Amino acid sequence: MVPSRRIRSVEKSKTLAITDKAKALKRKGIDVVSLSAGEPDFDTPAHVKEAAIAAIEEGFTKYTASTGIPELRQAVADKLNREAGAEYSAENVLVTCGGKHAIFSSVLALCDPGDEVLIVSPHWVSYPEMAKLAGATPRFVQVREENGFHVEAADLEKAISPRTKLLIFNNPTNPTGAVYGRERLGELVSVLARTDAYVISDEIYGKIVYDDVAYVSLASFPEIRDRVLVVDGVSKAYAMTGWRIGFLVASKPVAEAVAKVVGHSTSNATSVSQKAALAALTGDQSCVTEMRQEFDRRRRYVCERLAAIPDVRCTLPEGAFYVFPDVSAYLGQQDGPADSFALCDRLLESEHVAVVPGGAFGMEGHIRISYASSMEQLERGLDRIEAGLAALRRA
Numbered sequence: 566m567v568p569s570r571r572i573r574s575v576e577k578s579k580t581l582a583i584t585d586k587a588k589a590l591k592r593k594g595i596d597v598v599s600l601s602a603g604e605p606d607f608d609t610p611a612h613v614k615e616a617a618i619a620a621i622e623e624g625f626t627k628y629t630a631s632t633g634i635p636e637l638r639q640a641v642a643d644k645l646n647r648e649a650g651a652e653y654s655a656e657n658v659l660v661t662c663g664g665k666h667a668i669f670s671s672v673l674a675l676c677d678p679g680d681e682v683l684i685v686s687p688h689w690v691s692y693p694e695m696a697k698l699a700g701a702t703p704r705f706v707q708v709r710e711e712n713g714f715h716v717e718a719a720d721l722e723k724a725i726s727p728r729t730k731l732l733i734f735n736n737p738t739n740p741t742g743a744v745y746g747r748e749r750l751g752e753l754v755s756v757l758a759r760t761d762a763y764v765i766s767d768e769i770y771g772k773i774v775y776d777d778v779a780y781v782s783l784a785s786f787p788e789i790r791d792r793v794l795v796v797d798g799v800s801k802a803y804a805m806t807g808w809r810i811g812f813l814v815a816s817k818p819v820a821e822a823v824a825k826v827v828g829h830s831t832s833n834a835t836s837v838s839q840k841a842a843l844a845a846l847t848g849d850q851s852c853v854t855e856m857r858q859e860f861d862r863r864r865r866y867v868c869e870r871l872a873a874i875p876d877v878r879c880t881l882p883e884g885a886f887y888v889f890p891d892v893s894a895y896l897g898q899q900d901g902p903a904d905s906f907a908l909c910d911r912l913l914e915s916e917h918v919a920v921v922p923g924g925a926f927g928m929e930g931h932i933r934i935s936y937a938s939s940m941e942q943l944e945r946g947l948d949r950i951e952a953g954l955a956a957l958r959r960a
């Protein structure tokens with residue numbers, strides 16, 4: 566079998582690879598602590614489930630409009646208008662099968678072979694592969710750790726070329742937990758306003774920010790709003806990963822172009838899930854606050870534990886549910902792991918704890934720990950990470 570050139574250019578997801586390895590060990594009866602997946606351990610809120618059950622009982626089980634049910638599109642527009650002071654209508658919104666589908670459909674709708682897709686890195690593993698699937702070329706602009714993992718406007722400006730069709734930007738950021746406030750965004754916007762590049766602003770973690778950090782949507786800046794595609798969804802904020810509902814909000818010509826991809830690929834997102842997502846967005850938001858408070862408690866715990874391990878440096882994340890510590894002191898020693906991939910393999914094989922190598926996100930010397938797991942799992946997982954690193958120090 567010879568797969569298409571397009572498929573040959575694409576790598577398998579490295580986060581899924583480590584999760585698969587962990588699952589294989591679990592199948593052998595080994596007690597593996599998995600801190601690799603970006604999936605909240607909470608149950609979907611009861612009122613959301615009830616809305617879905619009611620939808621099934623009422624027979625709301627047929628195709629919907631391929632762009633999504635009007636009331637959900639309107640609820641998404643209303644939410645973003647409140648947050649960004651914008652004037653979107655339901656026609657600016659597409660409901661998709663998860664945020665991932667919104668991003669992929671947008672990349673396909675915007676990019677031709679020869680176009681460059683600029684990605685702020687470290688980056689979510691799927692972005693470059695999506696660019697390649699569209700025949701475009703991924704390019705990267707690296708953030709600096711000493712800058713709190715935020716990309717500098719000057720670095721962005723240097724990285725943009727006449728062939729840059731699209732920038733993919735994630736705020737709050739997976740894997741670093743960095744969040745861009747209004748001032749930092751404003752600096753980036755002043756660079757972007759001088760280009761004609763489109764920007765996918767992946768804001769799927771927008772509701773998961775801590776302390777006095779505020780989530781500011783890139784749609785808050787009218788000067789580039791026509792070229793901004795905001796991606797959001799219910800997976801992370803409402804513990805609804807399996808329901809597969811995401812959103813795209815964009816100018817009408819962009820939304821219409823992306824709607825063609827959606828219409829010819831998935832027809833529509835699951836009818837019942839759309840009703841559930843509507844209940845999530847329009848219902849009581851205390852579930853979001855409660856989950857955020859619990860994530861916050863875990864975030865502090867993980868960072869305290871990491872800070873107590875010699876030679877591990879950890880920046881306190883401002884959002885999302887990942888910690889991205891620097892473990893470079895443990896790499897490249899004689900007989901030790903050469904890089905973050907080898908370290909994660911070793912932690913999984915000898916300590917039975919699964920975390921993701923920073924190299925998978927485009928930043929060596931780090932590992933990503935997801936704290937979307939229970940406190941009990943985190944305690945056990947950190948004990949194992951601590952023991953694994955202590956063994957490397959002794960070696």
Ligand SMILES: Cc1ncc(COP(=O)(O)O)c(C=O)c1O
Pocket residue numbers: 603662663664665666689735739767769798799800806810811
């Ligand atoms: C940065 C980022 N964007 C988008 C997604 C996609 O989320 P979903 O397709 O479940 O809505 C994820 C999930 O891990 C993510 O981490």
